[in-house]
Amino acid sequence: MPRKLFLKIINEIDKPDIIFITSTMTYWYPGVFEAIQILKGKFPKTKIILGGIYATLCEKHAKEYSGADIVFAGSSEKKLITLLNNLGFIQNTALDIDYSTPDFSSYKKLNYGVILTSRGCPFDCTYCATKFLCPKFLVLPNKAIIEQLNYFSGKTKNIAFFDDALLYNKNFPELLEQIIKRKYNINLHASNGIHCRYINEKNARLMFDANFKTIYLSLETTNPEVQKTTGGKVYTEEFINAV
DSSP states (O other), X not given: OOHHXXXXXXXXXXXXXXXXXXXXXXXXXXXXXXXXXXXXXXXXXXXXXXXXXXXXXXXXXXXHHSOOSEEOOSSOHHHHXXXXXXXXXXXOOOOOOTTOOOOOTTOSOOSOEEEOXXXXXXXXXTTOOHHHHOOSOEEOXXXXXXXXXXXXXXXXXXEXXXXXXXXXXXXXXXXXXXXXXXXXXXXXXXXEEEOGGGOOHHHHHHHHHTTEEEEEEOOOOOOHHHHHHTTOSOOHHHHHHHO
């Protein structure tokens, strides 16, 4: 987002009780720092909580340099609720929000939508931080996904699935069948690499009929020994079969 647009947005809002900032790829941290600096200048008395991937993987760095009042490492919403309780913002520790979904209602225009049908990954590959970021593999019920699709339908033409293990979800074929049945006028995208092992004739046909336009296949190496020692997520013959 351009700095000018960001300033325009925050100048139009009332003073918030608390500010949450997420962070994605670790190498994008300078943008996070800039956002915190701008918000501190606009709302100097409002506490800023920084979370997300960078804050979790580089917690010490974030605490030392980000400028955030609190750095929240991890992905547990329940721990976040406890933190807010301790800060005196809410008085409720019984919320079950492991399957919470983002609120996009503040966006005046959506160029695309983002959906997670699951969080985490059942694999534990040596080169991947997902297991550290989200230790448990959690699957959202299809009903919740359909509700999100219904929300996006008519607001945008493109929806991206950001799952780390999209096809591992055993409910996914049924979800695709429901999408096909509802005849949404949307394009679907598997923006993250999907597991080749779980691509078969049925899943491929369902994804095609559901109007998937973008599919990336994960293959980190063709060396059999490296494939085995790094987690065994995919082997070359599985990749070829998927293609």
